[in-house]
Amino acid sequence: MNAETIAIVGAGQAGGWAAQTLRSEGFAGRVVLIGDEPHRPYERPPLSKAVLSGDAHADTTHLLKPEAFDALRIDWRPNVGATFIDRAAKQLHLTRGAHVSYDKLILCSGGRARRLNIPGADLPGVFTLRSIGDAAALGAALSAGKRLLVVGGGWIGLEVAATARKKGLDVTVVEAMGRLCERTVPPEISGYLLQLHAAHGVDVRLGTGIGRLAQNARGGLTASFTDGRALECDAVLAGVGLVPNDELAREAGLACDGGILVDSQCRSSDPDILAAGDVATWHCEWAGRRMRLESWQNAQEQGIAAARAALGIAVNHQPLPWFWSDQYEINLQIFGMPTPAHDVVVRGDRNSSSFVMFFLDAGKVVAALGPNAARDLRFARRLIERRTSVDAAQLADLRVPLAKL
Ligand SMILES: Cc1cc2nc3c(=O)[nH]c(=O)nc-3n(C[C@H](O)[C@H](O)[C@H](O)COP(=O)(O)OP(=O)(O)OC[C@H]3O[C@@H](n4cnc5c(N)ncnc54)[C@H](O)[C@@H]3O)c2cc1C
Incomplete structure (x- = not known):
């Protein structure tokens, strides 16, 4: 493979694995890793668990220790966003007017937490959880005796609920659907999770949406629900899903459909551009349909596969999907x-x-x-x-x- 520069957008889990795989496969050219966060590549699962509870420091989430990361000789650009892909010139434009020429480009831009689309969604005390910065901000609001409202009974919402209970908060979870984690588990497991949280003192309200949030006289928040009820709380966590960061790809004319379309060799509709992790959607043979897999396992394995494919190594990314969640x-x-x-x-x-x-x-x-x-x-x-x-x-x-x- 003659590539001299391989650029990676997104210094998260998939991007971090792609970068280190290029080196472990013997690529001696230039690896440019562009990340709009200040951190070296890190794993997100502890952000709703040990990091949020204060049991682990955020640094423990990093994929590599600083010395090991430095030894990879990666041209890492923290706090820099990729803004535009000029496919004809094979150039990636960055914030502050810079650009990088690439031979191969790997898009690992993940996704961002979906925000609530209701009045009051931007008030102080309303949080989402995706990054180390988000976990620090939410963690600071989780002190014993306070009341947390979790909007969304999916994995992130339930893990935050469990962590908040452990920290001594009163917790209410509202879920608009009829059961917890409805998209990913059968009804028996939704029922199991409901019992688990109820046994730990969480007030779970199913089939209830949130209509608005407003600041109250106590300096907290009042949440009004679609069932006419209201709740006073000190903080709100919106755990209502992920929006894939595929704008860069869409603006460059790559085929996208709820994520960047790739094949099992992680190639997009442009053979010099690959994608991996939460932003990529491909035909998963185990599911028998096209999908994005928002999981730790996929971010790592697809990041590795994309790097190998960029080097011309034959890959067939079809992992058996594996997901875990820790609650209580x-x-x-x-x-x-x-x-x-x-x-x-x-x-x-x-x-x-x-x-x-x-x-x-x-x-x-x-x-x-x-x-x-x-x-x-x-x-x-x-x-x-x-x-x-x-x-x-x-x-x-x-x-x-x-x-x-
Ligand atoms: C709180 C939390 C808990 C989780 N728990 C579990 C779990 O228990 N089990 C499990 O299997 N999975 C879990 N996951 C999911 C797992 O962490 C993700 O699937 C994984 O992080 C995806 O990795 P990624 O590299 O695709 O995206 P990310 O890790 O999100 O990395 C993408 C990076 O790209 C950056 N970026 C985006 N656009 C640009 C741009 N234009 N320019 C530069 N940089 C850009 C982003 O800021 C980010 O740093 C959890 C996720 C979260 C948020």
């Missing part, structure tokens, strides 16, 4: 993409703190999930990846070790 004493993991069409087999007691739900299609396990079941889920992953035919009765039988299947 529960570590919930999901492998594959469960759908209502699958047959369900439960191993263990679904009302306990540890069990596995298997999802079968024509006698083969295609997805599995469960709380505090990391060991069983490791075996489940193998069953899925090897497309093993299984006996449902054996799968449910705790006396039959999964390793035997």
